Amino acid sequence: MKTKILIVDDEINILMSLEYLLKRKGYEVYIARNGSEAKALADQHSPDLVLLDIMMPDVDGYAVCDYLKAKENAPKVIFLTAKSKKDDIQKGYDHGADLYLIKPFANKDLLAEIKSLIQS
Amino acid sequence: MPYIYSLALAVYCTAWTFYGSIGRAAQSGLDFLLIYLGPALMMFLWHPMAKRLFQIKRTQGISSLADFLSARYGKDQNLGFLVALLSLVGILPYISLQIKAISESFSILSGQGEIGEYQVYNDPALYVSLIMFVFTILFGTRYVQSNRPKAGLIGTIAFESLFKLIAFVVVGAIGLSQFAGTEVFSEGLKDFALKKPEMAGGDWFTILLISAFAFFLLPRQFQMGVVENNSEKNLAKATWLFPLYLLIINLFVLPFAVMGTQVFPTADSDFYLLSLSMKYSGPATASLAFLGGLSAASSMIIVSTLALGNMLSTYVLVPRLALKKDRPLSRRILGLRRWAILLILALAYVYYHFFAAQNSLVSIGLVSFVAMSQFAPAFLGGLYWREAKRKAAFWSILSGFVIWFYFLVLPQVAAFAGWDLMQWGILNPEALAATFGLSLLSAATLLSLSLNTIVFVLISLESSASLEEANQATLFVSAPSVSANGLSEGLYRGSAPFPDIRSLLQNFLGRDRAEEVLERYARLNNIDWSTSPTADNRVISFAERLLSEAIGPASAKIMISSVVQREELSRDEVLGILEESQKVLRLNRELSKREEQLRLASEELQHSNRRLQEMTELKDEFLYTVTHELRTPLAAIRMQAELLQDEPEMPAEDRERFVNNIVSDCERLSRLISNVLDLEKFESGSQKLSLSKLSLDGLIRQSVEQLENLALSNGVHLSCEISAALKPTFADADRIQQVLTNLIGNAIKFANPKQGKVWVTAYQLDDDLKVNIHDNGKGIPEADRQLIFDKFYQVRDQTRRKPSGSGLGLAISKNIIAMHKGRIWVDDDFKVGAKISFTLPIYKGESNQKKTEA
Numbered sequence: 011m012k013t014k015i016l017i018v019d020d021e022i023n024i025l026m027s028l029e030y031l032l033k034r035k036g037y038e039v040y041i042a043r044n045g046s047e048a049k050a051l052a053d054q055h056s057p058d059l060v061l062l063d064i065m066m067p068d069v070d071g072y073a074v075c076d077y078l079k080a081k082e083n084a085p086k087v088i089f090l091t092a093k094s095k096k097d098d099i100q101k102g103y104d105h106g107a108d109l110y111l112i113k114p115f116a117n118k119d120l121l122a123e124i125k126s127l128i129q130s
Numbered sequence: 131m132p133y134i135y136s137l138a139l140a141v142y143c144t145a146w147t148f149y150g151s152i153g154r155a156a157q158s159g160l161d162f163l164l165i166y167l168g169p170a171l172m173m174f175l176w177h178p179m180a181k182r183l184f185q186i187k188r189t190q191g192i193s194s195l196a197d198f199l200s201a202r203y204g205k206d207q208n209l210g211f212l213v214a215l216l217s218l219v220g221i222l223p224y225i226s227l228q229i230k231a232i233s234e235s236f237s238i239l240s241g242q243g244e245i246g247e248y249q250v251y252n253d254p255a256l257y258v259s260l261i262m263f264v265f266t267i268l269f270g271t272r273y274v275q276s277n278r279p280k281a282g283l284i285g286t287i288a289f290e291s292l293f294k295l296i297a298f299v300v301v302g303a304i305g306l307s308q309f310a311g312t313e314v315f316s317e318g319l320k321d322f323a324l325k326k327p328e329m330a331g332g333d334w335f336t337i338l339l340i341s342a343f344a345f346f347l348l349p350r351q352f353q354m355g356v357v358e359n360n361s362e363k364n365l366a367k368a369t370w371l372f373p374l375y376l377l378i379i380n381l382f383v384l385p386f387a388v389m390g391t392q393v394f395p396t397a398d399s400d401f402y403l404l405s406l407s408m409k410y411s412g413p414a415t416a417s418l419a420f421l422g423g424l425s426a427a428s429s430m431i432i433v434s435t436l437a438l439g440n441m442l443s444t445y446v447l448v449p450r451l452a453l454k455k456d457r458p459l460s461r462r463i464l465g466l467r468r469w470a471i472l473l474i475l476a477l478a479y480v481y482y483h484f485f486a487a488q489n490s491l492v493s494i495g496l497v498s499f500v501a502m503s504q505f506a507p508a509f510l511g512g513l514y515w516r517e518a519k520r521k522a523a524f525w526s527i528l529s530g531f532v533i534w535f536y537f538l539v540l541p542q543v544a545a546f547a548g549w550d551l552m553q554w555g556i557l558n559p560e561a562l563a564a565t566f567g568l569s570l571l572s573a574a575t576l577l578s579l580s581l582n583t584i585v586f587v588l589i590s591l592e593s594s595a596s597l598e599e600a601n602q603a604t605l606f607v608s609a610p611s612v613s614a615n616g617l618s619e620g621l622y623r624g625s626a627p628f629p630d631i632r633s634l635l636q637n638f639l640g641r642d643r644a645e646e647v648l649e650r651y652a653r654l655n656n657i658d659w660s661t662s663p664t665a666d667n668r669v670i671s672f673a674e675r676l677l678s679e680a681i682g683p684a685s686a687k688i689m690i691s692s693v694v695q696r697e698e699l700s701r702d703e704v705l706g707i708l709e710e711s712q713k714v715l716r717l718n719r720e721l722s723k724r725e726e727q728l729r730l731a732s733e734e735l736q737h738s739n740r741r742l743q744e745m746t747e748l749k750d751e752f753l754y755t756v757t758h759e760l761r762t763p764l765a766a767i768r769m770q771a772e773l774l775q776d777e778p779e780m781p782a783e784d785r786e787r788f789v790n791n792i793v794s795d796c797e798r799l800s801r802l803i804s805n806v807l808d809l810e811k812f813e814s815g816s817q818k819l820s821l822s823k824l825s826l827d828g829l830i831r832q833s834v835e836q837l838e839n840l841a842l843s844n845g846v847h848l849s850c851e852i853s854a855a856l857k858p859t860f861a862d863a864d865r866i867q868q869v870l871t872n873l874i875g876n877a878i879k880f881a882n883p884k885q886g887k888v889w890v891t892a893y894q895l896d897d898d899l900k901v902n903i904h905d906n907g908k909g910i911p912e913a914d915r916q917l918i919f920d921k922f923y924q925v926r927d928q929t930r931r932k933p934s935g936s937g938l939g940l941a942i943s944k945n946i947i948a949m950h951k952g953r954i955w956v957d958d959d960f961k962v963g964a965k966i967s968f969t970l971p972i973y974k975g976e977s978n979q980k981k982t983e984a
Contacts, residue, residue, distance in 0.1 A: 023770070
């Protein structure tokens with residue numbers, strides 16, 4: 011059974027590129043452009059892993075993370091964000107994230123992290 | 131001369147020394163010596179103090195203790211009056227005592243029996259008093275200027291002192307040689323050795339203290355030690371000559387006391403010297419003893435009466451009877467002084483007649499000592515403490531005398547009047563003294579001086595001095611180091627017709643004397659009176675000093691004021707005089723001002739530090755936001771570039787999409803960067819506008835045309851309504867277009883996604899042109915309406931963001947409109963969507979416009 015990954019970002023270009031990259035690597039990919047969409051998709055498909063932006067128009071990434079981690083079979087969560095301050099990173103982990111990656115990043119680094127998170 | 135001066139100081143040794151010491155020794159042993167120990171110790175302090183007093187006496191024309199205190203405390207008549215009167219009250223019994231001594235010793239010598247058996251007409255005391263009057267007048271009232279050293283007087287007193295010393299020593303030596311070997315004497319010595327001193331605890335200190343004060347405060351001592359002193363050079367030798375004199379004159383006191391107690395156990399111990407001499411040495415020696423005693427008593431009477439008469443006439447009689455400047459008064463003043471002397475001697479005789487018989491020499495003497503000690507705080511304070519004040523001197527002296535009267539005079543009055551003080555309970559002076567564990571004498575001394583000193587210090591600190599008093603205080607306290615003349619001239623800013631000054635001096639000093647001093651003054655100062663019709667400051671000061679010598683400083687001041695046209699002292703001069711004391715005050719004020727300034731500066735510093743910190747934080751935040759905004763497109767670019775790199779055989783369709791995205795992200799990046807730079811320029815003020823007269827109509831239409839495509843692709847209907855007669859504005863066309871593009875672009879983005887509508891309207895409002903950009907989107911939350919014009923406002927709500935854009939557009943627009951003296955805000959008169967409005971001023975001609983720009 012394919013690993014399911016949900017991507018949440020309001021930046022359309024980033025969303026599309028991530029979707030293309032992960033699909034090519036054989037994951038089953040869902041995309042959401044805001045927080046509420048993300049919650050709905052997560053409920054519907056129960057992804058194994060979520061790539062989550064923080065700054066979004068409606069529900070922010072932290073709230074989405076809380077929601078996901080509160081679920082029965084909580085997915086792994088990787089924050090993908092431009093917020094680069096120490097405080098931000100700490101806050102990300104405080105909300106239960108498994109990883110915090112700062113944009114921009116190398117595609118292969120992201121893939122490696124996803125792989126190791128899924129295997130663990 | 132030092133020898134004469136030292137001998138003159140020995141006027142201290144009166145009949146009391148001659149007879150009373152032996153009496154005291156017979157009663158209570160060695161304590162009689164304390165009365166001499168006090169002055170002997172005082173001599174060590176006397177030299178510097180007398181030097182200062184000498185200087186003050188000369189520059190101020192001082193001829194008594196009352197003059198001294200009056201002059202020191204602002205030339206005050208009332209203080210002089212108080213001192214004169216209280217001196218009289220304090221010293222009168224003491225003078226009576228001397229009369230008593232002479233008359234009693236005469237009785238004993240002539241074998242005529244006890245005192246009190248005489249009628250007035252054959253009472254030797256009366257004749258003694260009369261003879262003393264004649265002597266005193268001869269010595270003391272020859273010149274109206276009473277502080278002129280009287281050679282006759284000081285010489286006579288010195289001679290009398292020498293005589294009484296020799297008499298005492300000779301009589302003592304002869305007497306001792308007669309009875310030294312007798313059995314009675316050796317018995318007496320044994321008895322004496324067994325005798326316990328009677329003195330109450332603390333009395334030795336009391337006597338030491340009051341005798342030290344008496345040494346310079348007794349009228350006769352002040353007269354001899356200060357007024358009659360004609361040279362500072364006398365002082366050094368006196369420091370040891372005078373104590374030596376005291377030692378010698380006391381050598382034979384003890385043997386006579388010892389012998390007397392054995393031989394005449396019931397007789398008056400005060401006259402052992404006479405009675406023993408008559409018994410053992412024969413009438414010739416006894417006569418010598420009598421003459422010694424006579425000279426001791428008479429010198430005391432003469433000098434004391436003279437000094438008191440001087441004070442009494444200066445402060446009591448002259449101001450009331452003789453202060454009229456239009457009559458020759460020098461004779462009258464001398465006359466009053468003689469009357470005063472007569473009055474004092476008459477009073478002394480009356481006192482003697484009624485009271486003195488019942489008291490011993492020493493006890494009455496000590497009462498006077500305590501009385502005179504009441505002047506000590508005011509005197510010493512006046513000499514050494516600048517803050518000492520007139521009011522303080524007055525009340526301290528008065529309060530001290532009240533205590534003195536209560537303890538030492540009241541019991542005598544009561545005894546005379548037949549009151550029973552025992553019925554007074556605790557208010558009985560003896561009982562009250564006993565509750566303190568003190569003798570009457572110690573209680574009187576210690577309590578009066580304590581109260582006196584406390585009153586003096588407290589009132590001095592509380593009250594302020596007049597200018598005159600402050601000046602005198604400076605003169606007295608800084609003498610002799612400060613040139614006294616220089617300072618005193620400071621106060622006498624004024625002038626007087628010279629003839630007035632001359633006639634004043636003639637009136638008070640006598641014609642001849644006045645001419646003599648004026649001529650000498652003219653010679654010394656190179657003045658020709660006939661060509662100097664006006665007397666200046668220095669002449670006036672000189673004249674006042676001369677007058678002061680005749681009628682005292684207080685009256686002299688009044689007399690001089692009557693002829694001098696005084697000028698008001700200027701503010702600067704007053705300040706100058708008081709500078710010394712004010713300097714400290716000013717320094718203090720200065721210091722606290724500096725402190726306040728420092729405090730303010732430090733607050734300022736803290737404030738700007740806080741501002742700087744805030745600005746740094748804002749800058750950091752801005753920088754962080756900028757980097758954050760850069761990261762997002764950069765991330766997209768990198769991801770897509772890597773995808774292209776990793777997959778050379780990517781389908782053409784995907785490849786084209788990624789490449790296009792990369793290009794648009796790059797555009798977004800460069801737009802962001804140029805916006806940041808723009809904003810930086812506006813905010814630092816380095817952005818310049820190129821202003822011209824332009825029509826807003828054209829600019830709006832141009833902007834709308836440019837954004838037509840964006841509107842179409844977003845499905846937004848863009849409409850434009852511009853008032854027909856829109857007046858021109860004066861603006862930078864490019865910048866205003868930038869604002870319009872930004873605002874309309876935003877409106878298109880935020881318009882309702884389904885049936886999007888954007889209206890642009892422009893019309894004239896008063897003196898402004900108003901432009902509104904209105905969409906039918908979700909609108910702007912009330913709370914954000916102010917914030918949206920801040921750069922990256924969405925950062926404040928850290929996790930929310932606008933759908934797109936750099937977040938700098940509105941901040942830049944706001945800066946541009948502000949530079950045009952316009953206003954931009956969120957209008958809330960529409961229920962639907964968001965409406966941003968801005969105004970620009972109407973064009974009013976180049977020159978006016980330039981003015982508002984400037």
